[in-house]
Amino acid sequence: EIVLTQSPATLSLTPGERATLSCRASQSVGSYLAWYQQKPGQAPRLLIYDASNRATGIPARFSGSGSGTAFTLTISSLEPEDFAIYFCQQRTNWPPTITFGGGTKVEIK
Amino acid sequence: EVQLVESGGVVVQPGGSLRLSCVASGFTFDDYSMHWVRQRPGTDLEWVSLIIWDGSRTHYRDSVKGRFTISRDNSKNSLYLQMDSLRTEDTALYYCAKDRGHSSNYFDNWGQGTLVTVSS
Numbered sequence: 001e002i003v004l005t006q007s008p009a010t011l012s013l014t015p016g017e018r019a020t021l022s023c024r025a026s027q028s029v030g031s032y033l034a035w036y037q038q039k040p041g042q043a044p045r046l047l048i049y050d051a052s053n054r055a056t057g058i059p060a061r062f063s064g065s066g067s068g069t070a071f072t073l074t075i076s077s078l079e080p081e082d083f084a085i086y087f088c089q090q091r092t093n094w095p096p097t098i099t100f101g102g103g104t105k106v107e108i109k
Numbered sequence: 110e111v112q113l114v115e116s117g118g119v120v121v122q123p124g125g126s127l128r129l130s131c132v133a134s135g136f137t138f139d140d141y142s143m144h145w146v147r148q149r150p151g152t153d154l155e156w157v158s159l160i161i162w163d164g165s166r167t168h169y170r171d172s173v174k175g176r177f178t179i180s181r182d183n184s185k186n187s188l189y190l191q192m193d194s195l196r197t198e199d200t201a202l203y204y205c206a207k208d209r210g211h212s213s214n215y216f217d218n219w220g221q222g223t224l225v226t227v228s229s
Contacts, residue, residue: 044154049217085152102152
């Protein structure tokens with residue numbers, strides 16, 4: 001099973017700062033990686049798919065990059081509503097293997 | 110607007126059975142694969158199962174193979190998860206999730222979840 005390791009576990013920042021989140025895969029996943037945001041009491045929301053494509057309705061301050069085993073989610077300037085937990089997820093087509101990383105919490109400093 | 114509404118989560122004893130349901134609206138249900146994803150207490154997310162648009166192919170994570178069965182009824186815009194031989198480690202919030210495409214295996218819409226607690 002492909003293991004995704006996210007770092008750091010917690011990121012303490014102030015509104016307006018840039019956030020850089022990392023996701024590393026135990027073996028290459030090509031560009032088949034997504035990022036989700038989850039707020040307390042809510043379901044996850046798809047932000048980025050195929051490493052760098054923003055999902056429908058996602059603001060341009062969210063961007064994704066990387067390929068192979070190293071990926072990054074960048075939030076260019078944190079808004080108050082961006083403080084949340086972020087998960088990465090990899091997938092294969094068929095037979096499907098789908099795994100999530102352990103999450104990075106972005107908290108207000 | 111896409112809506113996914115899960116139901117069926119309860120407290121059940123180890124070894125017991127349960128059937129989860131998810132009713133979908135706001136999109137053409139039979140155009141998309143559908144998934145169940147669970148989130149255990151804490152934060153860890155685990156993909157559980159998928160079913161393609163016409164129900165002809167399904168797949169499961171190893172830990173639930175032979176115990177869980179995913180199905181769908183496209184005439185009712187509904188997704189199901191039959192859960193048998195439940196274990197304490199199956200305790201989680203179970204989400205119904207819509208695939209972003211036919212089989213992209215990304216999840217672009219989620220329900221609010223239904224809580225399954227396996228405990229004696």
